[in-house]
Amino acid sequence: MSRSLTASEVSQHSTATDAWIIIDGDVYDVTKFADEHPGGKKILLKVAGKDASKEFRQFHDVAVVLGQYGSKLKIGKVASALADAKKTGPVAAPKANPLLTGVNGTFGDLAPFAEPSWYQDWYTPYYDESHKKLRAHMREWSTKNTWIQYYAEWDSLIKADKAPPRWAFEEIGKAGLFRVIVGPPWQAPDMPGVPELPMGIKSKDWNMFHELIVLDELGASGTLANALFGGQAFAIPPIMKYGSEKMKREFVPALYSGKTTAALAITEPHAGSDVQSITTTAKLSDDGKFWIVNGEKKWITGGIWADWFTTAVRTGGPGGAGVSVMMIPRAPGVKTRCLETSGGVMGGTSYVTFEDVKVPVDMIIGEVNKGLRVLMTNFNHERILICIGAARSARVCYQEALHYAHKRKTFGKFLIEHPVIRAKFAEMARAIESSQAWIENLCYQMDKTPRHLQDMRLGGPIALCKLQCSRTVELCAREASQILGGIAYTKGGIGGKVEATYRSNRGTAIPGGSEEIMADLGIRQHLKWANSMGANLANLNLHL
Numbered sequence: 001m002s003r004s005l006t007a008s009e010v011s012q013h014s015t016a017t018d019a020w021i022i023i024d025g026d027v028y029d030v031t032k033f034a035d036e037h038p039g040g041k042k043i044l045l046k047v048a049g050k051d052a053s054k055e056f057r058q059f060h061d062v063a064v065v066l067g068q069y070g071s072k073l074k075i076g077k078v079a080s081a082l083a084d085a086k087k088t089g090p091v092a093a094p095k096a097n098p099l100l101t102g103v104n105g106t107f108g109d110l111a112p113f114a115e116p117s118w119y120q121d122w123y124t125p126y127y128d129e130s131h132k133k134l135r136a137h138m139r140e141w142s143t144k145n146t147w148i149q150y151y152a153e154w155d156s157l158i159k160a161d162k163a164p165p166r167w168a169f170e171e172i173g174k175a176g177l178f179r180v181i182v183g184p185p186w187q188a189p190d191m192p193g194v195p196e197l198p199m200g201i202k203s204k205d206w207n208m209f210h211e212l213i214v215l216d217e218l219g220a221s222g223t224l225a226n227a228l229f230g231g232q233a234f235a236i237p238p239i240m241k242y243g244s245e246k247m248k249r250e251f252v253p254a255l256y257s258g259k260t261t262a263a264l265a266i267t268e269p270h271a272g273s274d275v276q277s278i279t280t281t282a283k284l285s286d287d288g289k290f291w292i293v294n295g296e297k298k299w300i301t302g303g304i305w306a307d308w309f310t311t312a313v314r315t316g317g318p319g320g321a322g323v324s325v326m327m328i329p330r331a332p333g334v335k336t337r338c339l340e341t342s343g344g345v346m347g348g349t350s351y352v353t354f355e356d357v358k359v360p361v362d363m364i365i366g367e368v369n370k371g372l373r374v375l376m377t378n379f380n381h382e383r384i385l386i387c388i389g390a391a392r393s394a395r396v397c398y399q400e401a402l403h404y405a406h407k408r409k410t411f412g413k414f415l416i417e418h419p420v421i422r423a424k425f426a427e428m429a430r431a432i433e434s435s436q437a438w439i440e441n442l443c444y445q446m447d448k449t450p451r452h453l454q455d456m457r458l459g460g461p462i463a464l465c466k467l468q469c470s471r472t473v474e475l476c477a478r479e480a481s482q483i484l485g486g487i488a489y490t491k492g493g494i495g496g497k498v499e500a501t502y503r504s505n506r507g508t509a510i511p512g513g514s515e516e517i518m519a520d521l522g523i524r525q526h527l528k529w530a531n532s533m534g535a536n537l538a539n540l541n542l543h544l
Helices: 007-011 041-046 053-059 062-073 079-088 129-144 148-159 166-174 208-221 224-228 230-242 245-257 371-405 419-448 451-488 493-504 515-532 537-543
Strands: 018-023 026-029 074-078 262-265 281-284 290-300 308-314 323-329 334-338 350-360
Touching (some): 007 018, 018 053, 026 062, 053 062, 062 074, 129 208, 166 224, 166 245, 208 224, 208 371, 230 245, 230 308, 230 323, 230 371, 262 290, 308 371, 323 350, 371 451, 371 493, 451 515, 515 537
Parallel strands (some): 262 308
Antiparallel strands (some): 026 074, 334 350
């Protein structure tokens, strides 16, 4: 039961040793918090004893700040707010005009382009009732499990080359999310310890749009769970597609449940997109029972906490014909070191060294010297995951800027009233919606195209879509930052999401294939496909 206070009573608490403020009718005692206030003690004391709602909303993310501090500092409500609450009850959301709504219903933020179009009552050929239910389920899960309160603690752990607590990985596993991110066909071995897919949906009924929703919703909520996914998302699929049945039985249940973790280790200091040039070697021991691995890997997502490394090694001669893939345990001779990137350390990016590491011979994934095929079939799914994350990050920047533009005034007008600002939103919306449409089309193709055709047919378009999405998030982070101004130049606070995205957007443009490689691959691969389809590329003018 809220304590009833009058505005007059609150006004008497306006000193450094006794400071109360009002925010949206709630009264907070900020006396002890004043010294911790990021904007400084004096700024907070300027509004002590007063209603600070307007100032608070201008400089803070209401949900985040009150979610973190509100329950600790709140001491009551002003009497008028209590009386209004009794008279009117909970504040109702504006009612939609029934003449303007269709049959799909709405979900989430109804601001223009702040959510994918099918959230805002647009018709769609891709989504059914199971997708709508999953959408609501994931928004609830990710909102409850943002884990933002652990950011500083986990950040310090990772910088010290230590892992976040195991319970976080197990919570993700329990929710079925590690099973989701491995991509089609989402089957799991029929054995104890493998969690169900979210909401108990059967793998035969699961498709790329379910996976899209999970990743999109996690990105919308900004949960730290996203940062813990990368290693598993890229390291498990080769095991599922090419690993032996023995390997699957022994490792997959623990990986899916989050009891153990894995990372994909391909890139080296001198070999990134050029996988055929890797130099990490694996040579058979004299007794033929082990591979002896030596070499180094760099920029390995999730490497800091990985128990296993799905690793590209050279078992034969030069070029792609000498590459194999094997599972390497965190055994003697394996060392990992945190690499701080422009996006921070939360993804567990690491430098990995292998020094005379003994790996049992049966840890080869697929066949010896035929690992390039294992790795190539992994890239399409890896890149579409990057596309989904980038498109949502771009939309979050747009969303943050749009709401800010409706409450921030300059020269006597709200920002949204300035044509130059609306032009920025138009450019962002254009890029976001075209990216989303391409992602959905590609997800549909991944569902329908026979597996043996996917690499050749979809490799080029997916590469170009990744280029499109990395450019989109870069555009939106920049334009949103311009709209928010100085508050998007500092870490945290109301501009924190935009600042973080602006700082980390290189993580979309480079990993998974740089923009330049994606552009060339996109055209080169699709020219090959066109030739295989019988296109007469030298005489296209004959058909005009």
